[in-house]
Amino acid sequence: MKFDLQDILNSDIKVLEKELSLSDNSILAEHRNQAFESLQKLGLPTTKHEDWKYCNLSTATKKSYSLATETSLTNTDLAQFNIADLGEANILTFVNGVYQASLSTIVSPSTELTISNLKDALAIEPNLLSNNLFKYANYETDAYTALSTALAENGTFINVPNGKAVEKPILIRYISDVRSVDTFAQARNLFLVGKNAQATVIELYHTIGAHQSFNNIVTEIALSENAILTNYKLQDESNAAYQVNTTQVNLLKESVYSAVTITLGGGVVRNNLNTVLNAERTEANLYGLFMPQGETLIDNHTIVDHAMPNCNSNELYKGVLSDNSTGVFNGKIFVRKDAQKTNAFQSNKTILLSDNATINTKPQLEIFADDVKCSHGATSGQLDEEALFYLRSRGLSEKSAKSLLVYAFATDILEKVNNEALKSHLEKLIATRLNTEA
Amino acid sequence: MLSINNLRASIGEKEILKGLNLEVKPGEVHAIMGPNGAGKSTLSSVLAGRSDYEVTAGEVTFMGKDLLELSAEDRAREGVFLAFQYPIEIPGVSTTNFLKTAINEIRKYRGQDPLDAVSFLNLMKQKMKSVNIDQALLSRSLNEGFSGGEKKRNEVFQMAMLEPKLAILDETDSGLDIDALRIVANGVNQLKNENNAFIVVTHYQRLLDYIVPDFVHVLYNGRIVKSGPKELALELEAKGYDWIKEEVDGVKA
8 A cells, every 4th residue: 555654644543553454462552542643743843843954854754655565575685785704693684664584584592682573572572562662762752753653563672681692793684675666664673681781783774676765763772780782773775765763772870882873875864863871880882974975865863861970972973975965963962960970072073075065063062960071073174185185196096085085084983893794894885985986 | 307497386376486497317316405485395396286386387397298287196107206394194094005005006007007915015015124114103094193203204115115206305304313314315315226316305404414416406586596516505504595695686686
């Protein structure tokens, strides 16, 4: 069936339940009505909303899409996205928002890791889900979270039990198969990392085909005491792909969350990465590299909420903007009244490779405590002319010199990737990209 | 090899080179000396192709080609090398990293096959010895946190790697202690042969004790106003530039 998002908003949830054959699972159903009401009340944000001022999704929201279309994709089709030398990994694959068991492999023992499609998890771990699912991302204030909650079915459920370190990386592939139709897809994910537990999650976002896709991804992450989660995202979709990607992270005592978000493609990509440092001595590290080109737009909104004392956060987002593209960085740091001895650092640096590229950057810092160390800042500019001349005077073409300098600019984000296979995969993608650009 | 004829160049509204002439033949070392503001660095920059300067008149022929027509990179590929007075820092780019690209782009321009990794490393090792530079330095971000001496040695190392036909050393001696100066000069002298040439731009005679010039030219007010053998450098060192200024300005007046 085909519909646009406005059809959904104007519909009745009872009708949708039937039409979309939504699950009657009580955990999902419990929140569905409320989330749907909230969605109707909020409406989808437009550029009139302050938080969406520079992020115009109207082309995406007005279009009619097919939902949950079947796919004929095989692992051979997906081989082009493989990360060489990654070794064994737990792989979950979603095509157009639907979990594909035949394209997924779990290698870690079940004592170390529970991982499954959300639907299956509802049956296996009802208590964990009922206590955590929909509890972190706020569907009363955020329309895309409300949409995700109301129609939740598929997504990744991860639970790492107390004291377990998952050795193999968890690779989640979100593929849009738009070879024949325009598709709308959602994924609703929940990652739970237990006490003293540890895991690495790599998310890949790719497109196959030339039609339009719209992905609404919501991930809730809860870290227990002393848990460590490293979360890499590679967004490399087509120019006809639209994505809203919301990640809500809750950190308990001494836990560490580190994210590296690399956005190389997508027509409009909106990332909301929100972390709440909800206990003492927690740490959040948010790093990002975004490289829009052509007419595309990449918008990174982040929130670091220091709710408790003695926590650290580090944030660095780097943008490389070509052609007529637009970049947005909006970083909010809150340091609450109780959050004494906070160390919070934030920086956004952007290189504009073209006169027609635009960056809208807004670093924000709101401090209500008095004994803190915080800094924030943003810079934007062109490539250093002196550096270009230096390299050219050694025989490098202007193009080589430029790509070398851009590469160098991006390096400190890539250095944050501790998985060597992923790092060289990213290096290759970026090098290829720089070599094909003028 | 290099023939500069009536070269005039400006930056913005200000004319800096005002009709400069210079002939350089293979195997020669030319020293260009002169007071501050005479146009020494402008000459280096114009020859290397820095775009801040506008050439308003004159010709520069290098190996039979119109040098001014060539882009900065093509000048390098034809065999011109500039050792920078103030080598710039480039975070994230190591010397090893960009030199490999540079050498292979130069080789491609000359119709040669690219150097493989092993040959490149062997070449590096050999040249590292000649300027007494450490591998660790070459793997670090270019010039970032380098001492003055390290920066200049790195310039001479790059020169050794690229084996230019014409090397221009722009005040390579500034800020160097005597040991660093010897190392730099030694690197230049090892490279010197009957097929290449050097233009050594300097404020002080000191460097010329180690890199012995065939000719010394005095650049003043945008022109070469006096040329002579290497002894001229000693005379300038002893007497300063005032007598030259008087001679030139006196004639003008």
